[in-house]
Amino acid sequence: MDLFEYQGKRYVARFDVPVPAGGVAATVDEAVGVARRVGYPCVVKAQVRVGGRGKAGGVRVAGDEAEARGCAEAILGMEIKGHTVHRVWVERASEIAAEYYASFTLDRPNKVYLGMLSAKGGVEIEEVAEHDPAAIARRSIDPLVGLDEPTARAWVEAAGLDAAALDGAARLLCALYRCYDEGDCDLAEINPLVLTTDGRVLALDAKVTLDDNAAFRHPEWAEYAATETEDPRERLARERGLTYIGLDGTVGIIANGAGLAMSTLDVVNQAGGSAANFLDIGGGANADVMAAALEVINTDSKVRSILVNIFGGITRVDDVARGVLAALDRVEIASPIVLRLDGTNAAAGRELLEPHLSDRLIAAPTMLAAAARAVELAV
Amino acid sequence: MAIFVDETTLVVVQGLTGSQGRFHGVRNRDYGTKVVGGVTPGKGGEDVEGIPVFDSVKEAVAETGATASFVCVPPRAAVAAILEAADAGIEFVVCITEGIPAHDEARCYNQLVTTYPGTRLLGPNCPGIISPGRCNIGITSGEIARPGGPVGIVSRSGTLTYQALHELSAQGVGQTTCVGIGGDPVPGTNFIECLAAFEDDDETGAVMLIGEIGGSEEERAAEWIKAHMTKPVVAYIAGVTAPPGRRMGHAGAIISGSQGTAQAKMDALADAGVLVARNPTEAGERMVDVVRGI
Numbered sequence: 001m002d003l004f005e006y007q008g009k010r011y012v013a014r015f016d017v018p019v020p021a022g023g024v025a026a027t028v029d030e031a032v033g034v035a036r037r038v039g040y041p042c043v044v045k046a047q048v049r050v051g052g053r054g055k056a057g058g059v060r061v062a063g064d065e066a067e068a069r070g071c072a073e074a075i076l077g078m079e080i081k082g083h084t085v086h087r088v089w090v091e092r093a094s095e096i097a098a099e100y101y102a103s104f105t106l107d108r109p110n111k112v113y114l115g116m117l118s119a120k121g122g123v124e125i126e127e128v129a130e131h132d133p134a135a136i137a138r139r140s141i142d143p144l145v146g147l148d149e150p151t152a153r154a155w156v157e158a159a160g161l162d163a164a165a166l167d168g169a170a171r172l173l174c175a176l177y178r179c180y181d182e183g184d185c186d187l188a189e190i191n192p193l194v195l196t197t198d199g200r201v202l203a204l205d206a207k208v209t210l211d212d213n214a215a216f217r218h219p220e221w222a223e224y225a226a227t228e229t230e231d232p233r234e235r236l237a238r239e240r241g242l243t244y245i246g247l248d249g250t251v252g253i254i255a256n257g258a259g260l261a262m263s264t265l266d267v268v269n270q271a272g273g274s275a276a277n278f279l280d281i282g283g284g285a286n287a288d289v290m291a292a293a294l295e296v297i298n299t300d301s302k303v304r305s306i307l308v309n310i311f312g313g314i315t316r317v318d319d320v321a322r323g324v325l326a327a328l329d330r331v332e333i334a335s336p337i338v339l340r341l342d343g344t345n346a347a348a349g350r351e352l353l354e355p356h357l358s359d360r361l362i363a364a365p366t367m368l369a370a371a372a373r374a375v376e377l378a379v
Numbered sequence: 380m381a382i383f384v385d386e387t388t389l390v391v392v393q394g395l396t397g398s399q400g401r402f403h404g405v406r407n408r409d410y411g412t413k414v415v416g417g418v419t420p421g422k423g424g425e426d427v428e429g430i431p432v433f434d435s436v437k438e439a440v441a442e443t444g445a446t447a448s449f450v451c452v453p454p455r456a457a458v459a460a461i462l463e464a465a466d467a468g469i470e471f472v473v474c475i476t477e478g479i480p481a482h483d484e485a486r487c488y489n490q491l492v493t494t495y496p497g498t499r500l501l502g503p504n505c506p507g508i509i510s511p512g513r514c515n516i517g518i519t520s521g522e523i524a525r526p527g528g529p530v531g532i533v534s535r536s537g538t539l540t541y542q543a544l545h546e547l548s549a550q551g552v553g554q555t556t557c558v559g560i561g562g563d564p565v566p567g568t569n570f571i572e573c574l575a576a577f578e579d580d581d582e583t584g585a586v587m588l589i590g591e592i593g594g595s596e597e598e599r600a601a602e603w604i605k606a607h608m609t610k611p612v613v614a615y616i617a618g619v620t621a622p623p624g625r626r627m628g629h630a631g632a633i634i635s636g637s638q639g640t641a642q643a644k645m646d647a648l649a650d651a652g653v654l655v656a657r658n659p660t661e662a663g664e665r666m667v668d669v670v671r672g673i
Contacts, residue, residue: 106481108594111488111565143485144493184480214480216455258562259536259591262618267658269620278621283477283537311541313506314399314518343541344520367542368660 001210001221001228004047006089008206012188015179017172019203022091031072032065034090040064041093044071048083056080061093094204095197098162101125101136102173103189104180113141113180117159117173121192147177161195168201169193176203184214233299240292242281249274250378252297252306252335254290256281256315264309267368273375276303283314290323291330298333305335305377307370312343321349325356336377338362340370381510381556382531382576382583383471383499384447388514391416391436391445391469393460394452395427403451403475403518404430410521412514415443436467449507449516450474457503458487465495473516474502474567484565491567500567506537506559509544517559519544527553529584529673530666531577533570535562535596539589539617539659546663547587552670555583562591570600578608584673585611587666588653590644592618597644605651611669612653615662616641 003011006024013019021038024047025031035042046058053059058080062068068090078085101121107114118136120128128135137159141147152170161169172193180188187209194204215221229235237244243258247265251273255261261280268275277300281293297306310320320341327333336359341349350363357363364370390407394400395417405428408414416431416439423434433439436448448464450457450472457476464472484503491498501508507517512526523541525548532547532554534540540559547554558573560566570588577583586608590597597616604612619641645655654669656662 106485106564108564109596109599111485113485142489143482144489181482184482186481211481213454213478214482217480255538257536257538259534259589259617260538260542262591262621263539263542263615263659265620266617270657275620311538311545313520313537313541342545343523366660368658 001212001224002049003208003210003224004049004087004227005045005205005207006047006087007224007227008208009089009203011183011208012176012179012190012203012206015183016175017179017190017203018201019206020091020094022089024087024089025072026087028069028072028076031076031088031090032069035062035065035068038090038092040068042068042090043093044068044075045089045091046075046078046080046085047087047089048080048085050081050083053080058085094194094202096194097197098165098195099192100161100165100169100194101191102176102193103187103191104177104185105187107140110140113143115139115141115147115155115173115177117155117161119160125191141177146181147174149174164199165195165201168195168199172201172203184211184218185209186211233296236299237279237296240296241289242279242293242296244296245278246300247275247277248302249276250302250304251374252276252300252303253309254279254281254293254297254306255309256285256311257283260309260311264307264367264371267371268307268375271368271371271375273371273378276300281315285315286319287323287326290320291327294324294327294333294337295331298331303335305374306333306337307374308337308339309367309370310341310343312341312345316344317341317346317349318352321352324353324361328356328361336360336362338364338370338374338377340364340367381513382573382580383501383556383558384508384510384514384516386413386513388447388471389413389415389443389445390447390449390516391418391439391443392430392449392451393418393436393464394450395419395430395432396422396425397451400451401427404449406521407449407515407517410515411512412516415445436464436469440467440469445469447471447516448473450476452476454478454480458483461487461500462490465491465498470498472498472500472567473505473507474500475505475507475517476502477504479503479563481564484563488565488567501558502561502563502567504563505561505566506540508556508558510556511554519557519559523548524557525551525553528555528582529670530554531580531583531586532557532589533573533577533586534559534589536589536591536617542659543587543589543662546659547666550663550667552667555580570596571603574600574603574608578610583610585613585666585669587662588612588614588648589659589662590614590616592616592621592641592644593639595639598647601644601647601651601653604648604653613656613662613666613669614648614653615656615659616644616648
């Protein structure tokens with residue numbers, strides 16, 4: 001789960017990462033209220049989960065109340081790379097002496113944690129990584145050992161941060177590491193991390209991705225559910241326990257397992273069609289889940305045919321068949337459905353569907369045949 | 380021969396008394412796997428369809444001589460179960476549990492490496508391992524596999540593992556062992572370890588590798604194949620047309636660069652001499668050709 005900047009800043013702040021005083025606002029009046037509280041000059045920042053908002057005019061500085069109002073009016077409702085700005089974060093402007101970069105993430109090949117720190121922070125960090133990789137000081141961190149302050153200090157020195165930033169940066173790195181580790185982040189990234197002219201080290205932005213698998217031990221994450229996705233269909237799918245990503249094509253896809261779902265997209269594409277979505281009903285899906293999946297896809301008016309591709313393992317094909325029939329009972333499915341069913345209890349599943357087969361409910365013997373038929377129907 | 384497990388493997392099922400553990404544990408036993416016990420704390424002395432249940436893995440090992448464990452417990456208990464098995468001297472642990480936090484997986488893996496180097500973990504979040512006709516640990520339907528070899532399968536995706544077995548069996552081509560390594564961020568066993576085991580296995584004549592987008596495990600496997608593998612490899616990578624994945628901020632881009640896309644993986648594998656197929660069916664057909672040529 002990706003957090004917005006305002007959520008990420010509050011999240012890292014819980015672990016004592018210093019962030020500027022600020023607040024979130026959904027209306028112009030609220031934004032002005034926050035500005036009054038934090039004082040001027042202040043920065044008004046669009047809250048979107050996409051890069052490049054500064055270049056798009058989504059980050060502006062205000063010197064007084066009238067300017068703060070003007071900034072909020074300009075930014076709220078703005079479109080940035082297809083994302084509508086519903087909220088702004090308003091914070092006291094910092095006087096910046098230097099901009100750095102810091103992050104913690106998983107080093108997948110080596111199965112340890114990876115910390116990255118650079119004296120060349122700011123928006124162009126990816127270019128730094130590409131053209132000047134030596135400017136990024138990497139530290140492997142053993143998950144069983146963690147990061148202590150002496151190690152953090154040595155790391156800050158190795159990265160070549162200004163001497164004035166040493167104490168503050170080392171403390172901030174330890175706090176950010178605790179946030180990454182105890183806070184169950186997939187990614188905790190501060191860019192820019194700044195040294196202010198009065199010698200403080202602060203997180204001016206925070207990009208935090210939480211590990212959804214750890215939600216069971218973080219009841220406080222419940223507050224993020226409401227802002228997690230803006231796509232109503234994605235939200236509906238999530239409520240039903242489905243992994244759904246909307247796409248532009250005309251063939252609705254339902255499969256079990258992410259690998260098979262991706263593979264289904266591939267074969268639809270190879271058959272000359274295009275997928276309207278990615279939908280993984282997961283392992284052990286029952287009839288209700290299958291019915292919910294069909295109902296979610298049914299709300300997509302782009303869909304011209306639906307391809308159900310199931311290879312039962314934990315998921316039992318007879319349950320899938322019952323789900324299809326239940327969905328057909330409950331709602332009118334607008335598009336013809338092509339089914340490919342194999343694996344655990346496949347014979348029983350096919351038998352259940354047999355009496356209901358028609359030109360609206362079609363069985364196909366293989367994955368490729370099913371894809372070809374679904375594409376034909378979607379043209 | 381087979382890799383990692385065979386007809387001599389003695390298996391205990393951790394979580395045998397739960398609904399999933401019972402269903403799959405008994406199914407594995409009925410397939411012919413030597414399931415010698417189950418473990419559920421507090422339920423020692425009971426049995427599940429004739430399989431004795433013990434309070435701890437240590438006790439189960441002492442009583443049955445078990446060498447492998449099948450961990451079938453919920454996410455919050457899975458890491459403790461894996462480490463308990465390792466501490467009891469179990470050499471091979473299969474964990475099918477989906478939804479374990481990544482940090483728990485990282486700590487578990489590093490604990491295994493440092494404290495229990497004699498234990499191999501397969502998974503988590505994997506379908507398990509099957510050496511057809513000999514041993515099946517996990518959730519794969521035994522009937523879709525075909526004994527006799529000569530193909531070894533290693534796959535990151537559960538349902539695509541079944542698809543691969545199905546494609547080969549339907550064409551009359553058997554398998555030596557099929558290993559599902561799972562798609563979680565910190566897999567206990569990776570592609571390279573499986574490829575190396577297949578390379579050393581006399582019965583295995585060719586290997587099918589099923590990968591998917593994300594990470595760089597397939598690229599690393601390609602490098603290894605180029606340097607060490609003498610047996611033919613057929614690969615399929617799922618996700619050529621998948622929507623661009625969630626990019627993990629700048630950090631993700633910095634770590635992986637252009638790696639991670641299906642195309643980059645396919646190019647790396649092709650460059651290593653691997654036959655790269657466009658879909659699972661084509662991978663099966665390619666493998667049939669390879670096997671006929673051996």
